[in-house]
Structures are given as structure tokens and as C-alpha cells.
Amino acid sequence: MYVLSSQCAGQSVMLYDYAGCIHFHSDHSFDGFIPVSDIIRAARKNALDFIMLTDHSSLGAKPMEGWYGNTLLIVGQEISPRFNHYIAFGTSRPVFVEEDAGLLPQSYIDEVKRQGGIGFISHPDHRGAPMFHVKHYPWLDWSVSGFTGMGIWDFMTDWQSSLTGRMKALMSFFFQCSC
């Protein structure tokens, strides 16, 4: 993540490069099993500047938000109906949308804003891994407005998309996921 700082046009410009991880789940999430303390330990071991946790519709780790040495933990959430997943930070309450509620994503983009938060369209090109029964979770509604940004690369999405054969999956397990 680059942060640009300039005093005014034509003046000195400073660039800061921060290494971190955005969008992952802990054991506060229905699909996570790693305690936040273990995640923080791993982040510090790898000298990350920041980590931005996004458990599914949960702010259970919010009390742990803060600095751990030189690593900053920011606790957000992922709003995740069947499609149109949205990660949000700075909200005061979890936003839960039933998987098949049929609610337009504009409604939860607006709710995040109403709570004073910011939000990002999540893994918009997610294709899943049909061979391994991993569902696809793309963003489908491009009529929306008011979001802060969008994820343009997602490790899990790319890795799952690469699982096009059993041998590829096996090789990936031994030579990529072990790092």
C-alpha cells in the first residue's frame, strides 16, 4: 500500500510503502479457525505493517484492534450474501445479510456509509473451483455507487482459479501452500 503525502502542488512529495494483508478470517468467522492472537503473531514474524481482518458479519475481534509492536491490527467485516461480497471498516455494528435475501448491494453499501465506515467490493472476479465444489462468489451488480474501492487481486481467488486439474491441485498443495 502506498501512501502519498504532499504539502501542496509543486512541493515535495513523499511516498511511503506499507506491507500488509487485507481480507482474511479468524475463528470469529464461521469459516475461520485461527485465533486472532496467532494471526497477529504470524504478521509480526513476517514484519507486516498492518493487517485488516474481515470476519463474516462479525466484529468479535474489535476489542483486540490496535498496535502490536510495529504491526497495526484493524478489525472490519465481510458482508457476504450469495454474491456481491463487500468488506467494510470503521462500522460500529456488524452488518448481516442472509445468503439468499435478494437484497441489493446498494443497501449495505449505504448502511456502511451510514455507520461512518468505508467499504470495498471484494474479489469481484471470483470463479471458485468447480472441480472441487468451491462455489463462485463474484460481484454482479455494477449499478452500485458510493463504495470506497475494490480489491483488484486476491490470493485465494487466483489460487482457486488455478485448480483446473487434480494434478495441478496436488502440486499446488505441496509446492505453494506449504510456504
Ligand SMILES: [Zn+2]
Ligand atoms: Zn468473500
